[in-house]
Amino acid sequence: MQERTSGGSERASDEPLSGLVLLIDFGSTYTKLVAVDLDKGRIVGQSQSLTTAETDITLGLMKGLRKLEEAGMPAPAFRHRLACSSAQGGLRMIAIGLVPELTVEAARRAALGAGARILRSYAHKLSPAELKEIVGQEPDMILLTGGIDGGDHHVIIHNARLLASSSLSAPIVVAGNKDAIPLVKETLGGRKEAHFTANVLPHLGQLNVKPARACIRQLFMEKIAGAKGMRNAERFVQRVLMPTPMAVLRAAQLLAEGTKRERGLGELMVIDVGGATTDVHSVARGEPFQKTVVMRGLPEPYAKRTVEGDLGLRVSAISLLAAVGEERLSEFIGLRNLNLPAIVQRLATHAGTVPTTAQDAAIDLGMTKAAVRLSVERHVGTLREHFLPEGFCYIQQGKDLTRLPTLIGSGGPFRHLQERRQALAEALYRPENPFLLRPRNPRMYVDRHYILWAMGLLAELSPTLALKLMKDNLEEVSQ
Template sequence: MTSVLCLDVGSTYTKALHLDGETGEVLRHLSRPTTLATDIADGVEDLLDATGTNLAEAHACSSAGGGLRLAVVGNEPLVTARAAYQAGLSAGAKIVHIAAGGRPDPGALAAARPDLVLLAGGTDGGDEGMVLDHARALADIRLDVPVIYAGNENAAPEAERLLAGQRFSACANVLPRIGELNAGPARERLRQAFLDHVIGGKHLSAREDVIDLIGMPTPDAVLAGVEHLARHCGRDVLVVDVGGATTDVYSARTPDPESEHLYAEVGGTAWNSRTVEGDLGLRHNAHGIAEAAVEERLMDDAELARLRPALDHRTARPDWLADTGAERDLDLRLCTLAARIAVRRHARGERIGGPGQPVRGAKNLSSTGLLLASGGFFRAHPETTAASLAEAVLDDFAGGIRPPRDATVAVDAEYRLFAMGLLGKGAPRNVSNYLADRLASGLLPEGV
């Protein structure tokens, strides 16, 4: 029997999904602490031994090393800066700084400690002045990090000349024409930068074969899995992943020409997208969940005060597992609060450019057919959390968004989404299709 091993090398745990390479059947799901203190290859080898597989049968993604810290520099807050911002998020990057309009602030840019700068600006054939001014500013600042140019293609040669002293690469414009978002080439270039400068550059492993095994950042793999699931099932998909430090929301929506015409944005529409809420996490950012719940009027100040000792305990011990019914109930409440708030933020969009600027990127989620939960707590308690998530998201009519009208709710209990994204990049397609069928099995109306 041929087999396939999908690995997700995280900062805390390395997770493995062992699959039959012919049928796609899930043989086992394993997890081991990530061996960052020595070499991530140690944990990978442990999982290879436990599953009886070898590197030739393995595919991997990773979020170890803290992820890709990305600074975005663009011409206009609501146009090219937003287009570059969307491209960065879709590639699994953590956006740590946005500079739009005037010359970037050297102090603020340096303080953000980016691993990479994404420089965008101007439509193809349009004005070249501002994007080249930004290139000059970056040349003066000399951050000693790679710069990816994804702006006006006519200005690319001059931008490369100005940044000759830095690591420079160019790809297709993220905004070739007003209203046309072209995130794919920048997303692919950012993915490669993650592998070169985060996985390789931070020396997480001395084993070249293990470094070569990692094909993409974990968030990129999950988004690719969400996109594959949506195509395979013919349904819009919304995924909420509540982790220990952040809550990520992924959506894959069917392009709607009427909606795009009525609500078109000059920065283009991202029909498949991801947002990251860095203040919402079940352990590291437990306080952030409660404080955001107060802001959203989902919790009052008195309850927040009562919960502070329990929140302190979770923050101080991020690896702690709830050991009583009351503690598990609190974790469930925090998870569902994080999910509701994160979906609200995902659907409301982002405010690019500071106070007073309009919000862009709002999403109509009403046509969502599948709502999936992911994250350690959800996977450990799938039956309980599915019902709670349905109430938190489907019945949320007070958050200023258009929530799913009639979505089926389930938990990705075997953590299949990341594997679907990995396998869609070249492994046997029947395996990723089987995973999609298994994930949707029993969830869709009869005949779909």
């Protein structure tokens, strides 16, 4: 492993702990378990079983635990039990702001960074029809923003009034213009469960998503996880700490930054291809490095997550085909005359499908490549060319990741596929489209045992051990 930066990350105390720790992900398809021996400092067991959220979530959990027990690790042996969850659709949020490219986008980034799945976002003054739509979607939480500090306050107050008048029972996180907060408080007070935190966009050039993320996570732990069928599970794990995507983002950040005792890898990108979504996490500044380039748009969060809800290999296979197109997907797969609509329909309805034939494997590889290509295209920044009297100048929007040193593939495909390098290489810079700022020449790794989510959880207990285990687990596929 190449180590590039010295660490500064201190997520939790690195005081020595002992015993076995059980890390659980109640995923949308699978409940995954990872057992870590803190004394030996290594992973001692892993198991996976179908998630049983529709009936009793603990059924799948118990099944997984039995597999560990067979390996000599009975449930009572785990001194620490930490869990994350994306079951039952994960943390389903709605973002409301004023301008789509500004406070709405800032709200989206705050929610995504907190591991949420955004059902929809709304801009400007909500109409009664939009309110009805919001109520109909039954979100777990609402993030209400609007106006920079000292800026517009009419819209957020209007929207608060409308939400207050609705039958919504979801908690509302308010992270808008601070000048409007007293009136919003008055409007929502007693009628809705409202939580107030700092503005996600206090100034035009200043994104401030951390307080909102912390607030969302706290609410998730206290209210949401339990309400999503996790009550029984919580008897076993004490508390579900965070949504799964947040655990992955935290792992990525730890892997990049390191700790005081263990160096990190430096700036990096993790592409997590799943059955329902493809998540891209970049831990990088992404600022322009050429004098002729100027930045535009909302500031980029250093730790940024984007979620492509239409790019999944199973539940979202149909939307993946729609996004990519039949012809192009055929090219990715490398096979002709496939009945792709039927194939994706089958995959979507049988989420547990495992490739058994060479054709199945080729389809999974092609879909992974498409998901990687499109998700990275949507994640990275772009350049626009401008001609000025002084010469060319470029306007950059989003992160420039062309110099990114490390690229990591995670998720089922990167664990099971043979052509892991080929799939991951779809994230790379392409000369025919130089204005998409994808990584040019990174070292490429895969999350061999699919443990990034688990290490995001373990970082709560022992960041340095989590970092070491992640580094040990990465398999380089650059060549």
